[in-house]
Amino acid sequence: MKKSRPLSDRQKGMLKYIWSYVNDNGRPPTIREIGSAVNISSTSVVNYNLQKLSEKGLLERDAEVSRGLRLTEQAMSMYESAKEAVVGTKTAVAEAVGSLLRIPLVGSIAAGKPIDLPDTGYGIYDDEDMVELSSAMISGRKDGLFALRVKGDSMIDAMVNDGDMVVMREQKTAENGQMVAVWLKKDDTTTLKYFAHEGNRVKLTPANPTMEPFYVNAKDVEVQGRVIMVVRQTP
Amino acid sequence: MKKSRPLSDRQKGMLKYIWSYVNDNGRPPTIREIGSAVNISSTSVVNYNLQKLSEKGLLERDAEVSRGLRLTEQAMSMYESAKEAVVGTKTAVAEAVGSLLRIPLVGSIAAGKPIDLPDTGYGIYDDEDMVELSSAMISGRKDGLFALRVKGDSMIDAMVNDGDMVVMREQKTAENGQMVAVWLKKDDTTTLKYFAHEGNRVKLTPANPTMEPFYVNAKDVEVQGRVIMVVRQTP
DNA sequence: AGTATACACGAACAGGTGTTCTGTGTCAAG
DNA sequence: CTTGACACAGAACACCTGTTCGTGTATACT
Numbered sequence: 001m002k003k004s005r006p007l008s009d010r011q012k013g014m015l016k017y018i019w020s021y022v023n024d025n026g027r028p029p030t031i032r033e034i035g036s037a038v039n040i041s042s043t044s045v046v047n048y049n050l051q052k053l054s055e056k057g058l059l060e061r062d063a064e065v066s067r068g069l070r071l072t073e074q075a076m077s078m079y080e081s082a083k084e085a086v087v088g089t090k091t092a093v094a095e096a097v098g099s100l101l102r103i104p105l106v107g108s109i110a111a112g113k114p115i116d117l118p119d120t121g122y123g124i125y126d127d128e129d130m131v132e133l134s135s136a137m138i139s140g141r142k143d144g145l146f147a148l149r150v151k152g153d154s155m156i157d158a159m160v161n162d163g164d165m166v167v168m169r170e171q172k173t174a175e176n177g178q179m180v181a182v183w184l185k186k187d188d189t190t191t192l193k194y195f196a197h198e199g200n201r202v203k204l205t206p207a208n209p210t211m212e213p214f215y216v217n218a219k220d221v222e223v224q225g226r227v228i229m230v231v232r233q234t235p
Numbered sequence: 236m237k238k239s240r241p242l243s244d245r246q247k248g249m250l251k252y253i254w255s256y257v258n259d260n261g262r263p264p265t266i267r268e269i270g271s272a273v274n275i276s277s278t279s280v281v282n283y284n285l286q287k288l289s290e291k292g293l294l295e296r297d298a299e300v301s302r303g304l305r306l307t308e309q310a311m312s313m314y315e316s317a318k319e320a321v322v323g324t325k326t327a328v329a330e331a332v333g334s335l336l337r338i339p340l341v342g343s344i345a346a347g348k349p350i351d352l353p354d355t356g357y358g359i360y361d362d363e364d365m366v367e368l369s370s371a372m373i374s375g376r377k378d379g380l381f382a383l384r385v386k387g388d389s390m391i392d393a394m395v396n397d398g399d400m401v402v403m404r405e406q407k408t409a410e411n412g413q414m415v416a417v418w419l420k421k422d423d424t425t426t427l428k429y430f431a432h433e434g435n436r437v438k439l440t441p442a443n444p445t446m447e448p449f450y451v452n453a454k455d456v457e458v459q460g461r462v463i464m465v466v467r468q469t470p
Numbered sequence: 471a472g473t474a475t476a477c478a479c480g481a482a483c484a485g486g487t488g489t490t491c492t493g494t495g496t497c498a499a500g
Numbered sequence: 501c502t503t504g505a506c507a508c509a510g511a512a513c514a515c516c517t518g519t520t521c522g523t524g525t526a527t528a529c530t
Binding site (some may be wrong): 044133 | 257260261262263265276297301302303305321335365366367368369370372374375376377388390394395396397413414443444445462463464465467468469470
Binding site (some may be wrong): 030031032043044047063065066067068088 | 516517518519520521
Protein backbone atom coordinates (compact mmCIF):
# COMPACT_ATOMS: atom_id res chain seq x y z
CA MET A 1 0.00 0.00 0.00
CA LYS A 2 1.48 3.26 -1.05
CA LYS A 3 0.60 6.48 0.64
CA SER A 4 1.69 8.87 -2.04
CA ARG A 5 0.77 12.34 -0.95
CA PRO A 6 0.23 14.93 -3.63
CA LEU A 7 3.05 17.36 -4.19
CA SER A 8 2.95 20.49 -2.10
CA ASP A 9 3.20 23.84 -3.84
CA ARG A 10 6.73 24.14 -2.58
CA GLN A 11 7.73 20.83 -4.00
CA LYS A 12 6.12 21.63 -7.33
CA GLY A 13 7.98 24.91 -7.38
CA MET A 14 11.25 23.26 -6.56
CA LEU A 15 10.80 20.70 -9.29
CA LYS A 16 10.01 23.31 -11.84
CA TYR A 17 12.92 25.46 -10.77
CA ILE A 18 15.37 22.57 -10.97
CA TRP A 19 14.12 21.68 -14.40
CA SER A 20 14.48 25.17 -15.76
CA TYR A 21 17.80 25.70 -14.01
CA VAL A 22 19.30 22.63 -15.65
CA ASN A 23 17.83 23.78 -18.92
CA ASP A 24 19.35 27.21 -18.57
CA ASN A 25 22.74 26.42 -17.08
CA GLY A 26 23.56 22.87 -18.02
CA ARG A 27 24.07 21.91 -14.41
CA PRO A 28 21.81 21.30 -11.42
CA PRO A 29 21.33 24.02 -8.81
CA THR A 30 22.67 23.93 -5.28
CA ILE A 31 20.47 23.52 -2.25
CA ARG A 32 20.78 27.19 -1.40
CA GLU A 33 19.95 28.28 -4.93
CA ILE A 34 16.79 26.24 -4.76
CA GLY A 35 16.02 27.72 -1.39
CA SER A 36 16.20 31.32 -2.48
CA ALA A 37 14.19 30.56 -5.59
CA VAL A 38 11.32 29.13 -3.58
CA ASN A 39 11.65 31.45 -0.60
CA ILE A 40 13.03 28.91 1.81
CA SER A 41 15.47 30.37 4.25
CA SER A 42 16.82 27.13 5.68
CA THR A 43 18.91 24.67 3.73
CA SER A 44 17.59 21.86 5.83
CA VAL A 45 14.07 22.49 4.61
CA VAL A 46 15.23 22.30 1.04
CA ASN A 47 17.10 19.14 1.90
CA TYR A 48 14.00 17.76 3.54
CA ASN A 49 11.80 18.40 0.54
CA LEU A 50 14.41 17.12 -1.86
CA GLN A 51 14.36 13.91 0.04
CA LYS A 52 10.59 13.77 -0.20
CA LEU A 53 10.80 14.30 -3.94
CA SER A 54 13.42 11.61 -4.10
CA GLU A 55 11.16 9.20 -2.27
CA LYS A 56 8.42 9.93 -4.73
CA GLY A 57 10.80 8.94 -7.48
CA LEU A 58 10.89 12.35 -9.10
CA LEU A 59 14.58 12.94 -8.66
CA GLU A 60 17.73 11.15 -7.64
CA ARG A 61 20.44 12.39 -5.38
CA ASP A 62 24.15 11.68 -5.15
CA ALA A 63 25.15 12.02 -1.54
CA GLU A 64 27.88 14.41 -0.47
CA VAL A 65 28.32 15.80 -3.93
CA SER A 66 27.72 19.39 -4.83
CA ARG A 67 24.83 19.77 -7.24
CA GLY A 68 24.34 16.04 -6.92
CA LEU A 69 20.77 15.80 -8.07
CA ARG A 70 19.11 14.77 -11.25
CA LEU A 71 15.52 14.69 -12.42
CA THR A 72 14.16 11.29 -13.34
CA GLU A 73 12.37 10.46 -16.56
CA GLN A 74 9.14 10.58 -14.62
CA ALA A 75 9.73 14.17 -13.59
CA MET A 76 11.01 15.21 -17.00
CA SER A 77 7.86 13.96 -18.61
CA MET A 78 5.91 16.52 -16.60
CA TYR A 79 7.64 19.26 -18.53
CA GLU A 80 8.49 17.67 -21.83
CA SER A 81 5.18 16.39 -23.06
CA ALA A 82 6.40 16.08 -26.62
CA LYS A 83 9.05 13.53 -25.90
CA GLU A 84 7.01 10.34 -25.96
CA ALA A 85 8.53 7.59 -28.02
CA VAL A 86 7.82 4.13 -29.41
CA VAL A 87 4.20 3.66 -28.58
CA GLY A 88 4.36 0.08 -29.73
CA THR A 89 6.41 -1.08 -26.82
CA LYS A 90 4.07 0.54 -24.39
CA THR A 91 1.50 -2.23 -24.54
CA ALA A 92 4.14 -4.82 -23.87
CA VAL A 93 5.26 -2.91 -20.84
CA ALA A 94 1.75 -2.44 -19.59
CA GLU A 95 1.28 -6.17 -19.60
CA ALA A 96 4.54 -6.69 -17.86
CA VAL A 97 3.81 -4.26 -15.06
CA GLY A 98 1.20 -6.59 -13.70
CA SER A 99 3.80 -9.29 -13.30
CA LEU A 100 5.89 -7.30 -10.91
CA LEU A 101 6.64 -9.17 -7.73
CA ARG A 102 6.98 -7.32 -4.47
CA ILE A 103 9.05 -9.38 -2.08
CA PRO A 104 9.41 -8.44 1.56
CA LEU A 105 12.89 -7.76 2.86
CA VAL A 106 12.31 -9.37 6.22
CA GLY A 107 15.67 -9.41 7.89
CA SER A 108 19.28 -10.32 7.65
CA ILE A 109 21.36 -13.42 7.37
CA ALA A 110 24.68 -13.93 9.08
CA ALA A 111 26.94 -16.80 9.92
CA GLY A 112 26.42 -16.83 13.64
CA LYS A 113 22.70 -17.34 13.89
CA PRO A 114 19.70 -18.90 12.18
CA ILE A 115 17.69 -16.80 9.83
CA ASP A 116 15.76 -14.27 11.85
CA LEU A 117 12.29 -13.68 10.58
CA PRO A 118 10.15 -11.17 12.44
CA ASP A 119 7.86 -12.85 14.95
CA THR A 120 4.85 -11.34 13.32
CA GLY A 121 5.41 -13.49 10.31
CA TYR A 122 4.49 -12.07 6.99
CA GLY A 123 2.20 -9.19 7.46
CA ILE A 124 2.45 -5.57 6.61
CA TYR A 125 5.63 -4.07 5.31
CA ASP A 126 6.79 -0.60 4.61
CA ASP A 127 7.60 0.45 1.12
CA GLU A 128 11.25 0.63 1.99
CA ASP A 129 11.29 -2.97 3.01
CA MET A 130 10.10 -4.34 -0.29
CA VAL A 131 12.16 -5.60 -3.19
CA GLU A 132 10.66 -5.36 -6.62
CA LEU A 133 11.47 -8.00 -9.18
CA SER A 134 9.95 -8.98 -12.45
CA SER A 135 8.23 -12.30 -12.10
CA ALA A 136 9.93 -13.31 -15.33
CA MET A 137 13.17 -13.33 -13.42
CA ILE A 138 11.96 -15.99 -11.04
CA SER A 139 11.29 -19.53 -12.11
CA GLY A 140 9.09 -21.90 -10.20
CA ARG A 141 6.49 -21.03 -7.60
CA LYS A 142 6.20 -17.43 -6.60
CA ASP A 143 4.75 -17.83 -3.13
CA GLY A 144 6.63 -17.99 0.10
CA LEU A 145 9.31 -15.70 -1.22
CA PHE A 146 11.28 -13.37 0.99
CA ALA A 147 14.55 -11.53 0.85
CA LEU A 148 17.39 -11.16 3.30
CA ARG A 149 20.31 -8.83 3.58
CA VAL A 150 23.65 -10.50 4.12
CA LYS A 151 25.62 -9.24 7.09
CA GLY A 152 29.35 -9.77 7.33
CA ASP A 153 31.94 -11.47 5.21
CA SER A 154 31.18 -14.98 6.36
CA MET A 155 29.55 -16.01 3.11
CA ILE A 156 32.37 -15.26 0.73
CA ASP A 157 32.79 -19.00 0.32
CA ALA A 158 29.40 -18.89 -1.34
CA MET A 159 30.43 -15.93 -3.49
CA VAL A 160 28.08 -13.78 -1.48
CA ASN A 161 29.29 -10.48 -0.18
CA ASP A 162 28.48 -8.29 2.77
CA GLY A 163 25.45 -6.25 1.82
CA ASP A 164 24.22 -8.58 -0.88
CA MET A 165 20.58 -9.44 -1.02
CA VAL A 166 19.41 -13.03 -1.10
CA VAL A 167 15.98 -13.90 -2.41
CA MET A 168 14.77 -17.11 -0.83
CA ARG A 169 11.81 -19.38 -0.65
CA GLU A 170 10.58 -21.09 2.48
CA GLN A 171 11.54 -24.74 2.21
CA LYS A 172 12.36 -27.42 4.75
CA THR A 173 13.66 -29.83 2.15
CA ALA A 174 15.82 -29.47 -0.88
CA GLU A 175 16.52 -31.35 -4.05
CA ASN A 176 19.95 -32.18 -5.32
CA GLY A 177 21.66 -29.28 -7.02
CA GLN A 178 19.66 -26.55 -5.36
CA MET A 179 21.34 -23.86 -3.38
CA VAL A 180 20.01 -23.64 0.14
CA ALA A 181 20.55 -21.87 3.40
CA VAL A 182 21.40 -24.57 5.91
CA TRP A 183 21.80 -24.47 9.64
CA LEU A 184 24.75 -26.54 10.80
CA LYS A 185 23.87 -27.57 14.34
CA LYS A 186 27.38 -28.62 15.27
CA ASP A 187 28.88 -25.31 14.32
CA ASP A 188 25.99 -23.02 15.17
CA THR A 189 26.36 -21.61 11.70
CA THR A 190 24.18 -20.64 8.79
CA THR A 191 25.76 -21.07 5.36
CA LEU A 192 24.74 -21.02 1.75
CA LYS A 193 25.70 -24.16 -0.12
CA TYR A 194 24.71 -26.32 -3.03
CA PHE A 195 22.83 -29.23 -1.60
CA ALA A 196 22.93 -32.94 -2.45
CA HIS A 197 21.72 -36.05 -0.68
CA GLU A 198 24.25 -38.87 -0.49
CA GLY A 199 22.91 -41.76 1.50
CA ASN A 200 22.57 -40.68 5.11
CA ARG A 201 24.96 -37.85 4.54
CA VAL A 202 24.56 -34.52 2.88
CA LYS A 203 27.06 -33.10 0.44
CA LEU A 204 27.49 -29.35 0.72
CA THR A 205 29.32 -27.63 -2.11
CA PRO A 206 30.49 -24.01 -1.93
CA ALA A 207 29.59 -21.83 -4.87
CA ASN A 208 33.21 -20.80 -5.19
CA PRO A 209 34.56 -23.31 -7.69
CA THR A 210 38.01 -23.18 -6.12
CA MET A 211 36.75 -24.65 -2.88
CA GLU A 212 36.14 -28.27 -2.05
CA PRO A 213 32.77 -29.73 -1.03
CA PHE A 214 32.36 -31.34 2.35
CA TYR A 215 30.01 -33.81 3.95
CA VAL A 216 27.79 -33.63 6.99
CA ASN A 217 25.55 -36.10 8.73
CA ALA A 218 22.00 -35.56 7.55
CA LYS A 219 20.83 -35.23 11.17
CA ASP A 220 23.08 -32.28 11.73
CA VAL A 221 21.78 -30.04 8.99
CA GLU A 222 18.53 -28.17 8.83
CA VAL A 223 17.38 -26.64 5.57
CA GLN A 224 16.06 -23.17 6.22
CA GLY A 225 15.17 -22.18 2.71
CA ARG A 226 16.14 -22.33 -0.89
CA VAL A 227 18.16 -19.59 -2.50
CA ILE A 228 16.41 -18.35 -5.61
CA MET A 229 18.58 -15.44 -6.47
CA VAL A 230 21.45 -13.33 -5.25
CA VAL A 231 21.42 -9.63 -6.04
CA ARG A 232 24.27 -7.27 -5.46
CA GLN A 233 23.81 -3.55 -5.97
CA THR A 234 27.14 -1.82 -6.40
CA PRO A 235 27.71 1.76 -5.33
CA MET B 236 43.34 38.20 -35.10
CA LYS B 237 44.46 35.87 -32.39
CA LYS B 238 47.11 33.27 -32.75
CA SER B 239 45.22 30.13 -31.93
CA ARG B 240 47.58 27.39 -30.86
CA PRO B 241 46.55 23.79 -31.39
CA LEU B 242 45.20 21.98 -28.37
CA SER B 243 47.73 20.22 -26.18
CA ASP B 244 47.20 16.59 -25.32
CA ARG B 245 46.20 17.63 -21.86
CA GLN B 246 43.60 20.03 -23.10
CA LYS B 247 42.22 17.45 -25.46
CA GLY B 248 42.05 15.00 -22.59
CA MET B 249 40.29 17.51 -20.38
CA LEU B 250 37.77 18.31 -23.02
CA LYS B 251 37.00 14.70 -23.64
CA TYR B 252 36.71 13.97 -19.94
CA ILE B 253 34.34 16.85 -19.37
CA TRP B 254 32.21 15.72 -22.24
CA SER B 255 31.93 12.14 -21.05
CA TYR B 256 31.46 13.21 -17.44
CA VAL B 257 28.50 15.38 -18.31
CA ASN B 258 27.17 12.54 -20.37
CA ASP B 259 27.57 10.09 -17.55
CA ASN B 260 26.45 12.16 -14.61
CA GLY B 261 24.28 14.92 -15.93
CA ARG B 262 26.43 17.62 -14.39
CA PRO B 263 29.86 19.08 -15.08
CA PRO B 264 32.89 17.85 -13.11
CA THR B 265 34.78 19.88 -10.52
CA ILE B 266 38.27 21.18 -11.11
CA ARG B 267 39.76 18.50 -8.91
CA GLU B 268 37.84 15.75 -10.63
CA ILE B 269 39.24 16.92 -13.93
CA GLY B 270 42.68 17.07 -12.40
CA SER B 271 42.76 13.52 -11.19
CA ALA B 272 41.33 12.28 -14.45
CA VAL B 273 44.06 13.90 -16.51
CA ASN B 274 46.89 13.38 -14.02
CA ILE B 275 47.20 16.97 -12.92
CA SER B 276 48.03 17.32 -9.28
CA SER B 277 47.49 21.03 -8.97
CA THR B 278 44.12 22.69 -9.22
CA SER B 279 45.76 25.83 -10.52
CA VAL B 280 47.00 24.01 -13.60
CA VAL B 281 43.54 22.75 -14.34
CA ASN B 282 42.26 26.24 -13.85
CA TYR B 283 44.94 27.54 -16.16
CA ASN B 284 44.08 25.13 -18.94
CA LEU B 285 40.39 25.66 -18.50
CA GLN B 286 40.99 29.31 -19.10
CA LYS B 287 42.92 28.50 -22.24
CA LEU B 288 40.10 26.32 -23.48
CA SER B 289 37.72 29.10 -22.66
CA GLU B 290 39.77 31.57 -24.69
CA LYS B 291 39.65 29.20 -27.61
CA GLY B 292 35.89 29.24 -27.36
CA LEU B 293 35.54 25.57 -26.53
CA LEU B 294 33.87 26.04 -23.20
CA GLU B 295 32.24 28.70 -21.08
CA ARG B 296 32.89 29.33 -17.44
CA ASP B 297 30.80 30.83 -14.69
CA ALA B 298 33.15 32.41 -12.21
CA GLU B 299 33.06 31.47 -8.56
CA VAL B 300 30.52 28.78 -9.09
CA SER B 301 31.09 25.12 -8.40
CA ARG B 302 30.97 23.05 -11.54
CA GLY B 303 30.52 26.29 -13.43
CA LEU B 304 31.59 25.19 -16.85
CA ARG B 305 29.80 24.23 -19.99
CA LEU B 306 30.97 22.96 -23.36
CA THR B 307 30.14 25.12 -26.34
CA GLU B 308 28.54 23.89 -29.52
CA GLN B 309 31.94 24.03 -31.14
CA ALA B 310 33.37 21.57 -28.64
CA MET B 311 30.32 19.33 -28.68
CA SER B 312 30.65 18.93 -32.41
CA MET B 313 34.03 17.30 -31.89
CA TYR B 314 32.26 14.36 -30.31
CA GLU B 315 29.26 14.27 -32.56
CA SER B 316 29.91 10.73 -33.78
CA ALA B 317 30.14 9.32 -30.30
CA LYS B 318 27.10 11.28 -29.30
CA GLU B 319 25.00 9.47 -31.85
CA ALA B 320 25.96 6.14 -30.37
CA VAL B 321 24.65 7.34 -27.05
CA VAL B 322 21.42 8.57 -28.55
CA GLY B 323 21.00 5.10 -29.95
CA THR B 324 20.87 3.66 -26.48
CA LYS B 325 17.88 5.78 -25.72
CA THR B 326 15.66 3.06 -27.04
CA ALA B 327 16.32 1.30 -23.78
CA VAL B 328 14.93 4.33 -21.98
CA ALA B 329 11.88 4.54 -24.14
CA GLU B 330 10.91 1.13 -22.92
CA ALA B 331 11.30 2.19 -19.35
CA VAL B 332 7.92 3.83 -19.35
CA GLY B 333 6.43 2.16 -16.34
CA SER B 334 8.30 1.09 -13.30
CA LEU B 335 9.69 -1.84 -15.21
CA LEU B 336 12.97 -1.60 -17.03
CA ARG B 337 13.66 -3.84 -19.96
CA ILE B 338 17.38 -4.12 -20.38
CA PRO B 339 18.95 -5.78 -23.39
CA LEU B 340 21.19 -8.76 -22.72
CA VAL B 341 23.70 -7.89 -25.37
CA GLY B 342 26.53 -10.32 -24.91
CA SER B 343 28.99 -11.82 -22.56
CA ILE B 344 31.93 -10.71 -20.53
CA ALA B 345 35.07 -12.74 -20.05
CA ALA B 346 38.59 -12.11 -18.89
CA GLY B 347 40.35 -12.48 -22.19
CA LYS B 348 38.67 -9.82 -24.27
CA PRO B 349 37.00 -6.44 -24.09
CA ILE B 350 33.27 -6.27 -23.70
CA ASP B 351 31.75 -7.37 -26.95
CA LEU B 352 28.71 -5.40 -27.91
CA PRO B 353 27.07 -6.45 -31.15
CA ASP B 354 28.28 -4.32 -34.03
CA THR B 355 24.74 -3.46 -34.89
CA GLY B 356 24.63 -1.28 -31.84
CA TYR B 357 21.50 -1.03 -29.83
CA GLY B 358 18.56 -1.70 -32.01
CA ILE B 359 16.00 -4.42 -31.99
CA TYR B 360 15.98 -7.15 -29.44
CA ASP B 361 14.20 -10.37 -29.03
CA ASP B 362 12.11 -10.81 -25.97
CA GLU B 363 14.38 -13.61 -24.87
CA ASP B 364 17.30 -11.28 -24.81
CA MET B 365 15.78 -8.84 -22.40
CA VAL B 366 16.18 -8.69 -18.67
CA GLU B 367 13.36 -7.22 -16.68
CA LEU B 368 14.08 -5.26 -13.55
CA SER B 369 12.09 -2.87 -11.46
CA SER B 370 13.37 0.64 -11.97
CA ALA B 371 13.26 1.04 -8.22
CA MET B 372 16.12 -1.41 -8.01
CA ILE B 373 18.41 0.77 -10.04
CA SER B 374 19.75 4.04 -8.80
CA GLY B 375 21.19 6.68 -11.03
CA ARG B 376 20.49 7.32 -14.64
CA LYS B 377 18.52 4.67 -16.46
CA ASP B 378 19.78 5.21 -19.97
CA GLY B 379 22.62 3.37 -21.57
CA LEU B 380 21.93 0.26 -19.54
CA PHE B 381 22.77 -3.19 -20.78
CA ALA B 382 23.36 -6.61 -19.32
CA LEU B 383 26.08 -9.17 -19.87
CA ARG B 384 26.44 -12.82 -19.04
CA VAL B 385 29.65 -13.75 -17.31
CA LYS B 386 31.60 -16.54 -18.97
CA GLY B 387 34.19 -18.49 -17.05
CA ASP B 388 35.59 -18.38 -13.56
CA SER B 389 37.93 -15.49 -14.15
CA MET B 390 35.87 -13.03 -12.15
CA ILE B 391 35.75 -14.86 -8.86
CA ASP B 392 38.08 -12.21 -7.50
CA ALA B 393 35.17 -9.85 -7.99
CA MET B 394 32.80 -12.28 -6.30
CA VAL B 395 31.18 -12.88 -9.65
CA ASN B 396 30.55 -16.39 -10.80
CA ASP B 397 30.30 -18.16 -14.10
CA GLY B 398 26.79 -17.62 -15.40
CA ASP B 399 26.08 -14.55 -13.33
CA MET B 400 24.48 -11.60 -14.98
CA VAL B 401 26.00 -8.15 -14.76
CA VAL B 402 23.90 -5.06 -15.33
CA MET B 403 26.07 -2.22 -16.55
CA ARG B 404 25.90 1.31 -17.76
CA GLU B 405 27.94 2.76 -20.58
CA GLN B 406 30.49 5.03 -18.99
CA LYS B 407 33.95 6.17 -19.96
CA THR B 408 34.63 7.71 -16.57
CA ALA B 409 34.15 6.57 -13.03
CA GLU B 410 34.03 8.13 -9.62
CA ASN B 411 35.84 6.82 -6.61
CA GLY B 412 34.11 3.87 -5.05
CA GLN B 413 32.19 2.79 -8.08
CA MET B 414 32.60 -0.69 -9.45
CA VAL B 415 33.58 -0.69 -13.08
CA ALA B 416 34.58 -3.01 -15.85
CA VAL B 417 38.09 -1.98 -16.83
CA TRP B 418 40.24 -3.04 -19.70
CA LEU B 419 43.84 -3.54 -18.62
CA LYS B 420 45.88 -2.90 -21.74
CA LYS B 421 49.04 -4.50 -20.42
CA ASP B 422 47.34 -7.77 -19.62
CA ASP B 423 44.72 -7.81 -22.35
CA THR B 424 42.20 -8.44 -19.64
CA THR B 425 38.79 -7.24 -18.61
CA THR B 426 38.12 -7.24 -14.89
CA LEU B 427 35.54 -5.94 -12.47
CA LYS B 428 37.00 -3.81 -9.74
CA TYR B 429 36.20 -1.00 -7.40
CA PHE B 430 37.71 2.11 -8.87
CA ALA B 431 39.57 4.99 -7.28
CA HIS B 432 41.76 7.76 -8.61
CA GLU B 433 45.02 8.20 -6.75
CA GLY B 434 47.19 10.79 -8.37
CA ASN B 435 48.38 9.52 -11.71
CA ARG B 436 47.58 5.98 -10.73
CA VAL B 437 44.37 4.09 -10.40
CA LYS B 438 43.59 1.93 -7.42
CA LEU B 439 41.68 -1.21 -8.30
CA THR B 440 40.13 -3.07 -5.40
CA PRO B 441 38.68 -6.55 -5.77
CA ALA B 442 35.22 -7.03 -4.34
CA ASN B 443 36.48 -10.00 -2.39
CA PRO B 444 37.45 -8.45 0.93
CA THR B 445 40.18 -11.03 1.47
CA MET B 446 42.11 -9.80 -1.53
CA GLU B 447 44.45 -6.87 -1.70
CA PRO B 448 43.99 -3.86 -3.97
CA PHE B 449 46.57 -3.10 -6.60
CA TYR B 450 47.63 -0.07 -8.57
CA VAL B 451 47.87 0.58 -12.27
CA ASN B 452 49.07 3.52 -14.27
CA ALA B 453 46.10 5.59 -15.30
CA LYS B 454 47.17 5.39 -18.92
CA ASP B 455 46.92 1.61 -18.90
CA VAL B 456 43.31 1.29 -17.87
CA GLU B 457 40.21 1.99 -19.86
CA VAL B 458 36.85 2.20 -18.18
CA GLN B 459 34.34 0.27 -20.23
CA GLY B 460 31.31 0.71 -18.07
CA ARG B 461 30.00 0.91 -14.58
CA VAL B 462 28.62 -2.13 -12.82
CA ILE B 463 25.17 -1.34 -11.51
CA MET B 464 24.14 -4.73 -10.29
CA VAL B 465 25.12 -8.35 -10.21
CA VAL B 466 22.37 -10.95 -10.38
CA ARG B 467 22.83 -14.65 -9.83
CA GLN B 468 19.99 -17.05 -10.43
CA THR B 469 20.59 -20.30 -8.65
CA PRO B 470 19.28 -23.64 -9.93
C1' DA C 471 -4.94 14.60 27.96
C1' DG C 472 -0.95 12.39 25.21
C1' DT C 473 1.39 10.51 20.96
C1' DA C 474 2.76 10.32 16.39
C1' DT C 475 3.66 12.38 11.97
C1' DA C 476 4.59 15.86 8.61
C1' DC C 477 6.68 20.13 7.93
C1' DA C 478 9.49 23.97 8.97
C1' DC C 479 13.38 26.94 10.97
C1' DG C 480 18.11 28.27 12.30
C1' DA C 481 22.68 27.28 13.55
C1' DA C 482 26.80 24.89 13.32
C1' DC C 483 30.14 21.79 11.26
C1' DA C 484 33.26 19.37 8.05
C1' DG C 485 34.72 18.84 3.90
C1' DG C 486 34.39 20.44 -0.99
C1' DT C 487 35.66 23.92 -4.28
C1' DG C 488 37.26 27.97 -6.97
C1' DT C 489 40.74 31.32 -6.53
C1' DT C 490 45.18 33.29 -5.81
C1' DC C 491 49.97 33.62 -4.71
C1' DT C 492 54.78 32.11 -4.89
C1' DG C 493 58.07 29.46 -7.05
C1' DT C 494 60.27 26.41 -10.72
C1' DG C 495 61.63 24.94 -15.12
C1' DT C 496 61.61 25.19 -20.30
C1' DC C 497 62.31 27.27 -24.61
C1' DA C 498 62.68 30.46 -28.24
C1' DA C 499 63.52 35.40 -29.44
C1' DG C 500 66.33 39.37 -28.62
C1' DC D 501 73.52 35.25 -22.07
C1' DT D 502 69.31 37.51 -20.86
C1' DT D 503 64.57 38.13 -21.14
C1' DG D 504 59.96 37.06 -21.14
C1' DA D 505 56.18 34.24 -22.32
C1' DC D 506 54.48 29.76 -21.33
C1' DA D 507 53.39 25.65 -18.70
C1' DC D 508 53.25 23.60 -14.36
C1' DA D 509 53.39 22.46 -9.12
C1' DG D 510 52.20 23.24 -4.43
C1' DA D 511 50.16 25.54 -0.72
C1' DA D 512 47.04 28.64 1.46
C1' DC D 513 42.74 30.96 1.71
C1' DA D 514 37.89 32.12 1.80
C1' DC D 515 33.79 30.89 0.52
C1' DC D 516 30.47 27.25 -0.98
C1' DT D 517 27.78 23.35 0.02
C1' DG D 518 25.66 19.19 1.88
C1' DT D 519 24.69 17.32 6.29
C1' DT D 520 23.09 17.09 10.95
C1' DC D 521 21.21 18.54 15.27
C1' DG D 522 17.97 20.70 18.28
C1' DT D 523 13.73 23.05 18.34
C1' DG D 524 9.06 24.54 17.17
C1' DT D 525 4.29 24.24 15.16
C1' DA D 526 0.56 22.51 13.28
C1' DT D 527 -2.74 18.36 12.34
C1' DA D 528 -4.70 13.83 13.07
C1' DC D 529 -5.42 9.94 15.72
C1' DT D 530 -5.84 7.16 20.45
